[in-house]
Amino acid sequence: MQPNQEPIFDFVKRRLTENKGLLTKVSRECDVPYSTLMKIAQGVIENPRIRTVQKLADYFQRASA
Structure with missing residues (x-):
């Protein structure tokens, strides 16, 4: 991670909140269950699977490009 770069999970949580x-x-x-997205956004799931985080990060990075 480069200096001043937001950690990937923080990025995903922020974007989930922004796109509630x-x-x-x-x-x-x-292809991630809605209930999982809600739990991540609400902080219920604090340590999601990396595959889930990667799917979401890729999606939000494409959406902001």
Whole structure:
């Protein structure tokens, strides 16, 4: 990780919170259950699988490009 670069999980959590109204779409496009997205956004799941975090990070990076 480079200096001043946001950790990947923090990036994913921030983007989930910012896109709360679109989580159904995110769930469908990332093939991640909606309930999992909600639990990550709410902090219920504090240590999700790396595969899940990577799918979400890739999605949000594409969306912001």
